[in-house]
Amino acid sequence: MSIITPCTQTYILKQLSPSDLPQIMALQKKVIDHLSPLNKNFIVPKTAEQFHQRMTQWGTMIGHAAQDGTLVSYGGIVFPTKSWPTADMLIKPQTLPCCPTLLSVIQNSVVDPDHRKKGLHGELIATREQLCKTQGRTHAMGEVAAANPASLKGFLKMGYHVTHASIDPDDGCLLLFVHKALDAAPSSLKPLTTLSLDPVKAFTTAKELFNKGHRGHALSRTDDKNGYVLHFCALDIK
Numbered sequence: 001m002s003i004i005t006p007c008t009q010t011y012i013l014k015q016l017s018p019s020d021l022p023q024i025m026a027l028q029k030k031v032i033d034h035l036s037p038l039n040k041n042f043i044v045p046k047t048a049e050q051f052h053q054r055m056t057q058w059g060t061m062i063g064h065a066a067q068d069g070t071l072v073s074y075g076g077i078v079f080p081t082k083s084w085p086t087a088d089m090l091i092k093p094q095t096l097p098c099c100p101t102l103l104s105v106i107q108n109s110v111v112d113p114d115h116r117k118k119g120l121h122g123e124l125i126a127t128r129e130q131l132c133k134t135q136g137r138t139h140a141m142g143e144v145a146a147a148n149p150a151s152l153k154g155f156l157k158m159g160y161h162v163t164h165a166s167i168d169p170d171d172g173c174l175l176l177f178v179h180k181a182l183d184a185a186p187s188s189l190k191p192l193t194t195l196s197l198d199p200v201k202a203f204t205t206a207k208e209l210f211n212k213g214h215r216g217h218a219l220s221r222t223d224d225k226n227g228y229v230l231h232f233c234a235l236d237i238k
Contacts (some may be wrong), residue, residue: 003018003038011120016055016074021048022061027112036114039060039226040171042145045108048084054107058087061108062127064120073123077131080101089143090166090175097179098139098162104132106142109151109208121154129182139185146174146200149228153219162216162230165199165207174203176216189198195232196220207229 018022025048032043046054055061059078065074073089079089085093085100087107097102106128110118132140140158144152152162160178167174176199195214206216209232216230 010064010118011072011115013062013064014125016054016061016063016071018056020061020071020074021051024048024061024063024074026050027071027074027110030112031110033051039145039147041168041171042109042148042151046108046154051076059104060131062124062131064115064123066115072115073110073120073124075109075128077128078107079103079135079137082106086185089141089177090168091164091177095164097181102136102138104128104137104140106140109142109154112151121151122158125154127159129180138181140180140182144176144178144179146176146203146206147226149221149226151183151217154176156216156218162199162210164210165203174200181198196229197232198208198222198227199230 028043028045032040032045035042049063054076059076061074061076063074064072080087080103081101082100085096085103086104087105089105093100108126109121109124111124125232129140132138140160142155144155146152146165155178156162158180160180162176163179164177165175167176195209197205210216214232214234217233218231218232221228221230
């Protein structure tokens with residue numbers, strides 16, 4: 001698969017292979033160790049075998065390397081099948097925006113804490129969207145912890161909308177699901193200016209809004225650490 005030339009010359013964007021697994025594992029540990037105890041469930045640790053499957057059987061992985069060759073980011077993308085429709089996302093198959101063979105799932109967007117705020121997260125998303133298209137996939141989805149506004153904002157800036165919410169039964173993590181149609185113009189949406197809420201503190205209400213067809217389209221940070229409010233919109237059906 002071809003990889004888009006990165007917009008910055010500071011980093012080398014490349015497709016990852018099994019030979020990169022030691023660096024992937026080391027970066028995963030560094031990022032998890034950097035998380036506060038309350039935010040450890042932002043990332044579900046994966047084994048080297050699981051990463052190997054994602055880059056050789058189920059999809060592919062890309063990442064940025066610094067000039068000295070050190071891996072400073074990685075991101076995976078997997079391609080669902082009829083027998084694996086949600087690609088491990090904790091969402092009901094019947095709520096997917098398309099058939100599984102047209103869907104791609106963006107996973108494991110990780111950036112070294114020392115290399116953040118340099119556009120790497122956005123470039124990981126954009127590059128994987130291009131890879132989706134080469135595989136004939138017309139929709140992309142991702143799963144984000146509701147208490148992780150930095151990651152969520154990255155998706156929203158790239159034109160994704162929050163469409164569903166769920167709770168991880170294993171660790172109780174509140175999850176938001178984002179979606180983007182890759183082969184169409186942006187959906188006709190109208191802002192609901194009076195509908196903005198904290199999707200962590202008001203998770204049940206947010207989930208009910210998603211179930212009614214409302215979408216989260218932007219967020220604003222608050223004074224609280226990691227605090228934010230999600231702004232909702234609705235399909236403009238006339």
